[in-house]
Amino acid sequence: MGEPLLEIRGISKSFGSVAANVDIGFAVAAGEILGLIGPNGAGKSSLFNIIAGEIAPDRGEIRFAGQEIAGIGAVACARLGIGRTFQVVRSFDSMTVLENVMVGAFLRARRSAAAMARAGEVIEFCGLTTRRDVPAHSLSPPEKRRLEIARALATRPRLLLLDEMLTGLTPTEAQAGMRLVRDIRAQGITIIMVEHVMEVLLPLIDRAVVLNLGRKLLEGAPAEIVRHPEVIRAYLGDRYGG
Amino acid sequence: MSAALIAQVALGGLLMGLVYAVVAAGLTLIFGLMDVVNFAHGALLMVAMYATLLIHRATGLDPLLQLPLVALLLFIAGVAIYRGLIARTLAVRVNAGMVQIFVTFGLSIFLVGAAEFLFGSDFQSINNTLLGGRTFALNGIILPLPLVVSGIVALLVFLALALLSRTEFGRALEATREDHEAVALIGIDRDRVFGIGWGIGTASVGIAGVMLANFYYIAPDVGTNFALIAYITVALGGFGSMFGALVAGLIIGLTEALTALFIDPALKQIGIFVIYLAVLMVRPRGLFGRL
Amino acid sequence: MAGAVRGTLVARRRRELWLGIVVLVVLAALPFGVGNAYLRGLIVLTLLYAGLSQAWNILGGYCGQISLGHALYFGIGAYTSTLLFTRLGISPLLGMFAGGGLAGFAAFLVGLPCFRLSGHYYAIATLVIGMMAALLAANWDFINAAQGITIPFHGESWANLAFRTAILPFHYVMLAYAALIWFVAWLIEGSRWGFFWRAVKDDVAAARSLGVSIYPSKLAAAAISGAATGIGGALYAQYIGFIDPDSTLDLSLSVLIALPAVVGGIGTLWGPLLGAAVLIPVQQLSVAWLGSAAGGIDLMVYGALIMALALARPEGLVSFFHIRASRGATGHG
Ligand SMILES: Nc1ncnc2c1ncn2[C@@H]1O[C@H](COP(=O)(O)OP(=O)(O)O)[C@@H](O)[C@H]1O
Numbered sequence: 001m002g003e004p005l006l007e008i009r010g011i012s013k014s015f016g017s018v019a020a021n022v023d024i025g026f027a028v029a030a031g032e033i034l035g036l037i038g039p040n041g042a043g044k045s046s047l048f049n050i051i052a053g054e055i056a057p058d059r060g061e062i063r064f065a066g067q068e069i070a071g072i073g074a075v076a077c078a079r080l081g082i083g084r085t086f087q088v089v090r091s092f093d094s095m096t097v098l099e100n101v102m103v104g105a106f107l108r109a110r111r112s113a114a115a116m117a118r119a120g121e122v123i124e125f126c127g128l129t130t131r132r133d134v135p136a137h138s139l140s141p142p143e144k145r146r147l148e149i150a151r152a153l154a155t156r157p158r159l160l161l162l163d164e165m166l167t168g169l170t171p172t173e174a175q176a177g178m179r180l181v182r183d184i185r186a187q188g189i190t191i192i193m194v195e196h197v198m199e200v201l202l203p204l205i206d207r208a209v210v211l212n213l214g215r216k217l218l219e220g221a222p223a224e225i226v227r228h229p230e231v232i233r234a235y236l237g238d239r240y241g242g
Numbered sequence: 243m244s245a246a247l248i249a250q251v252a253l254g255g256l257l258m259g260l261v262y263a264v265v266a267a268g269l270t271l272i273f274g275l276m277d278v279v280n281f282a283h284g285a286l287l288m289v290a291m292y293a294t295l296l297i298h299r300a301t302g303l304d305p306l307l308q309l310p311l312v313a314l315l316l317f318i319a320g321v322a323i324y325r326g327l328i329a330r331t332l333a334v335r336v337n338a339g340m341v342q343i344f345v346t347f348g349l350s351i352f353l354v355g356a357a358e359f360l361f362g363s364d365f366q367s368i369n370n371t372l373l374g375g376r377t378f379a380l381n382g383i384i385l386p387l388p389l390v391v392s393g394i395v396a397l398l399v400f401l402a403l404a405l406l407s408r409t410e411f412g413r414a415l416e417a418t419r420e421d422h423e424a425v426a427l428i429g430i431d432r433d434r435v436f437g438i439g440w441g442i443g444t445a446s447v448g449i450a451g452v453m454l455a456n457f458y459y460i461a462p463d464v465g466t467n468f469a470l471i472a473y474i475t476v477a478l479g480g481f482g483s484m485f486g487a488l489v490a491g492l493i494i495g496l497t498e499a500l501t502a503l504f505i506d507p508a509l510k511q512i513g514i515f516v517i518y519l520a521v522l523m524v525r526p527r528g529l530f531g532r533l
Numbered sequence: 534m535a536g537a538v539r540g541t542l543v544a545r546r547r548r549e550l551w552l553g554i555v556v557l558v559v560l561a562a563l564p565f566g567v568g569n570a571y572l573r574g575l576i577v578l579t580l581l582y583a584g585l586s587q588a589w590n591i592l593g594g595y596c597g598q599i600s601l602g603h604a605l606y607f608g609i610g611a612y613t614s615t616l617l618f619t620r621l622g623i624s625p626l627l628g629m630f631a632g633g634g635l636a637g638f639a640a641f642l643v644g645l646p647c648f649r650l651s652g653h654y655y656a657i658a659t660l661v662i663g664m665m666a667a668l669l670a671a672n673w674d675f676i677n678a679a680q681g682i683t684i685p686f687h688g689e690s691w692a693n694l695a696f697r698t699a700i701l702p703f704h705y706v707m708l709a710y711a712a713l714i715w716f717v718a719w720l721i722e723g724s725r726w727g728f729f730w731r732a733v734k735d736d737v738a739a740a741r742s743l744g745v746s747i748y749p750s751k752l753a754a755a756a757i758s759g760a761a762t763g764i765g766g767a768l769y770a771q772y773i774g775f776i777d778p779d780s781t782l783d784l785s786l787s788v789l790i791a792l793p794a795v796v797g798g799i800g801t802l803w804g805p806l807l808g809a810a811v812l813i814p815v816q817q818l819s820v821a822w823l824g825s826a827a828g829g830i831d832l833m834v835y836g837a838l839i840m841a842l843a844l845a846r847p848e849g850l851v852s853f854f855h856i857r858a859s860r861g862a863t864g865h866g
């Protein structure tokens with residue numbers, strides 16, 4: 001394993017008096033699926049926004065593919081190959097599914113025929129072909145999540161950030177979602193997945209980073225994580241105590 | 243130019259600014275509550291002025307004494323507008339914002355047309371009022387009494403609005419603004435809160451209308467300019483901020499008066515525009531805006 | 534597979550283009566069915582507003598930036614071509630493009646500060662800038678201040694785009710204008726920029742995450758929209774033969790430019806034309822029929838119509854024609 005695809009060091013971010021992220025560091029190897037776990041409010045989405053360039057960190061460094069990217073902005077991050085989805089789905093509701101995905105495809109394509117071809121591929125890959133010409137606002141919630149993934153994939157990312165894509169899905173839908181994640185990785189795309197329900201992620205991920213109250217609690221293989229007393233405390237505290 | 247003259251103009255500007263602020267308060271209340279910019283706001287000011295004129299003609303009741311009556315009438319008008327028009331737009335799924343803008347814009351054109359039809363487009367005014375023609379003098383500064391009283395009434399309106407926000411209803415307003423769906427769960431009737439919010443916002447502009455009727459001409463399109471200033475006031479103060487409306491109203495009144503004095507009365511609005519644009523470049527959400 | 538993907542979207546765009554050609558032919562033939570000079574004038578005005586509103590729609594509808602200051606670009610177009618003609622003798626045929634270029638540049642300049650604002654703050658800032666320009670123009674002696682400029686008439690001439698007695702040439706001038714702006718919008722709909730602009734309108738954060746630069750997108754949309762509006766302003770000046778700040782820069786004109794697109798269907802190809810076809814005749818005819826007899830009724834009719842249309846057709850008049858399409862689309866889900 002050579003240089004990691006993504007390496008973050010000492011990332012801190014506060015919103016007013018809320019310290020969303022405190023001195024967070026970890027690395028992600030190319031081709032890996034990393035789980036970013038932690039109870040609600042742990043700072044997962046905030047960290048995603050920082051990696052994707054949507055917000056700038058107060059302190060810290062982010063190296064992506066050998067380049068320093070902290071604070072360069074979401075557009076530049078997308079160009080460099082970071083794709084993402086949002087915890088609260090953001091579809092382009094005045095457009096059809098195909099048109100939504102074409103927006104992503106246009107990042108690498110100048111001509112609309114090329115963008116359309118690329119969009120068609122990812123729509124098929126994400127299992128949305130039957131919904132291709134339907135307005136995005138008429139999709140069901142799980143379909144909207146797929147749409148976001150398709151849109152991000154259309155930009156040909158090297159790293160894909162998925163924020164709670166399995167949350168709120170039925171077990172069958174979640175199974176289908178996990179299959180999709182594996183298929184994406186099989187294409188050589190590195191993935192970081194956020195999920196606050198730990199169980200669903202464990203069979204899927206290679207490694208996990210656990211956040212709690214803005215700090216990194218620990219990092220390791222899924223099997224180690226579940227046994228760790230601090231994780232158990234953080235989770236039980238979250239679920240039964242609060 | 244004497245210091246007394248400058249002070250007099252500045253004070254006059256601040257008092258007018260208070261009237262602007264009350265017009266803006268009604269606008270920002272409705273906006274803060276439900277994100278709707280009411281483009282009929284100026285027309286409602288005009289309606290209040292004509293109502294004052296008609297009541298004065300019919301009964302001889304002095305405008306100042308009509309305050310509660312016209313405020314009540316405008317409150318009812320506001321609730322009716324909400325029930326009849328705005329509530330319908332809430333069901334609209336697409337373009338809701340645009341639909342609200344153009345419904346209220348259409349209402350505005352309709353009201354102006356109705357006033358023109360009923361009263362003609364000539365300027366009218368109310369004579370022989372309690373305050374009319376009198377002045378207020380202090381240390382060589384002379385101000386028209388209607389303007390001074392308007393300023394005082396405006397401050398009282400702001401006081402009332404501040405007190406309102408402390409009441410049970412004020413908290414319901416606040417909660418409804420924060421989350422429309424959630425309040426239904428705790429038993430707040432959204433339509434009732436929105437309706438009363440519209441009523442209060444419209445009553446505020448009604449009070450401004452009564453006070454203006456004391457010293458300003460009355461015509462079908464008199465509201466246009468006040469509404470325009472109100473939009474600028476609200477944006478300058480920050481959409482949804484009542485305190486912002488007050489401060490911005492004062493700034494605008496003062497700027498207008500001083501531009502007219504020092505530069506050119508024909509360009510008095512340019513002063514407002516320049517201040518507005520300058521502030522917005524530094525604070526894109528106005529002075530006290532959260533939204 | 535690729536062929537199937539291309540299917541619907543490409544077919545839809547081709548259908549729009551054919552429909553555009555059919556409508557163009559029908560509108561070109563229209564004067565032969567309408568003998569009445571007043572009605573012909575009404576149609577000319579409707580076509581002008583169809584073009585202007587489509588120009589506004591490029592920024593307001595496709596890119597989602599609701600400008601209430603488009604009269605500024607209209608006025609710049611009108612004044613530029615008129616001044617070039619009256620002072621330097623340059624034909625309005627060239628002047629309208631100079632006016633359009635200058636108006637586009639002005640829209641770009643206005644956008645530089647204003648696109649740092651969003652939503653209502655943006656709308657009100659454009660309104661303020663527009664009003665400021667109107668006030669300054671009314672006090673600017675170089676352009677004859679509030680008195681305005683009369684365009685001297687040296688006989689009917691295509692070279693000077695001057696016709697006083699015949700309305701027919703202006704029918705084709707305005708039709709060409711409306712068709713040109715429509716075609717620009719059609720091109721934008723299918724282009725990379727058009728997709729980016731619509732993404733900016735729908736969700737800024739999602740657009741950014743896909744590599745869409747928000748600020749440059751808005752500036753580009755504003756420049757094209759402003760230029761298209763400016764050309765319309767120049768044509769209006771030639772049609773009326775007289776311009777002043779009141780008729781070319783007023784706030785009410787900004788609203789008049791935006792209204793057809795909103796009533797017809799914001800962000801759609803056919804909305805501006807449909808909206809203009811309803812609003813302009815209703816407004817003009819109600820003034821003509823009702824205005825003089827009983828002042829105010831014309832405004833009441835107009836206001837009531839706007840309210841009724843906004844409530845009954847929130848998606849715009851185009852939605853009358855989309856019933857089948859949208860039923861089919863939602864039928865699956
Ligand atoms: N853009 C933001 N503005 C203000 N506060 C934020 C923002 N993003 C996150 N926060 C705050 O940071 C903390 C962590 O939130 P978040 O990253 O969303 O947690 P998670 O995704 O792990 O549930 C929360 O207290 C949240 O309120």
Ligand SMILES: [Mg+2]
Binds near residue numbers: 044045046087
């Ligand atoms: Mg989150």
